[in-house]
Amino acid sequence: MREDRLSLKLQALADPTRRAMLARLRLGEATVNELAQPFEMSLPAISKHIKVLQQAGLITRSRHAQQRPCQLSPEGLQEVDEWMKAYRDVWVDRLSRLDAYLQSVKE
Amino acid sequence: MREDRLSLKLQALADPTRRAMLARLRLGEATVNELAQPFEMSLPAISKHIKVLQQAGLITRSRHAQQRPCQLSPEGLQEVDEWMKAYRDVWVDRLSRLDAYLQSVKE
DNA sequence: CCTATATTTAACTAATAAGTTAATTAATGG
DNA sequence: CCATTAATTAACTTATTAGTTAAATATAGG
Numbered sequence A, B: 001m002r003e004d005r006l007s008l009k010l011q012a013l014a015d016p017t018r019r020a021m022l023a024r025l026r027l028g029e030a031t032v033n034e035l036a037q038p039f040e041m042s043l044p045a046i047s048k049h050i051k052v053l054q055q056a057g058l059i060t061r062s063r064h065a066q067q068r069p070c071q072l073s074p075e076g077l078q079e080v081d082e083w084m085k086a087y088r089d090v091w092v093d094r095l096s097r098l099d100a101y102l103q104s105v106k107e
Numbered sequence C: 001c002c003t004a005t006a007t008t009t010a011a012c013t014a015a016t017a018a019g020t021t022a023a024t025t026a027a028t029g030g
Numbered sequence D: 001c002c003a004t005t006a007a008t009t010a011a012c013t014t015a016t017t018a019g020t021t022a023a024a025t026a027t028a029g030g
Helices: A005-013 A016-025 A032-036 A043-055 A074-106 B005-013 B016-026 B032-036 B043-055 B074-106
Strands: A059-061 A070-072 B059-061 B070-072
Touching: A005 A016, A005 A043, A005 A074, A005 B005, A005 B016, A016 A032, A016 A043, A016 A070, A016 B005, A016 B074, A032 A043, A043 A059, A043 A070, A070 B074, A074 B016, A074 B070, A074 B074, B005 B016, B005 B043, B005 B074, B016 B032, B016 B043, B016 B070, B032 B043, B043 B059, B043 B070
Parallel strands: none
Antiparallel strands: A059 A070, B059 B070
16 A cells, blocks of 8 residues: 555654664664664564665665674665655745744734 | 654655645645545545644644635644754765765776 | 574564445535 | 535444564574
């Protein structure tokens, strides 16, 4: 039902655990165990979250011994940002109009 | 499980039907029937999508006779945008580094 | 080869999401 | 008041999601 890439990304982002993982990855790459550390959650659950992020194109993975570290995919959020652009204009526009209105009332 | 406002918004956005509705609303407010028109979907289904958008704070509603038109909530996406900010820096940073690297290789 | 560590896969459960049809509520206008 | 139009609620089905535990796979090192 929801197979387009943008939906996949937004769906992946709509989970606080996964967003926390991304926040961690902003500091640099991390292994599964490192990512799991702050959460009271089984490793398989973590593994699944990682898979969701990866399939959404938000992270990439590498190999190092028996570890498979994760890293932020730099261009991963671009698609989301592109989508937001159009709306950013709308709301900036409206907020500034509201602002103008409030100014005019005040005077 | 997923009750925070940001998750609610991203979850609401992670559906192409709902995003299409928002796109329509960029042109101006619309009634439920107007929003439903492009979709092969029952009205109750549309009604539910609208509720999701509203509860996420992405749209507001008014009343006019027996209609309850929807309008974009201008500040609705701001929270998402705020969240993205931090990542925008990361990826812009990395992409520009990549760019610089490619430049240096070329020379 | 054996063991320890890192991670994933399998199999399952419970909750949530997205849709349906039928029935209900709300407001207008004759 | 009655019929019409607009939208929602109720009740239900099906698929997906997020988690669990137990078992399996992969790699390194002695």
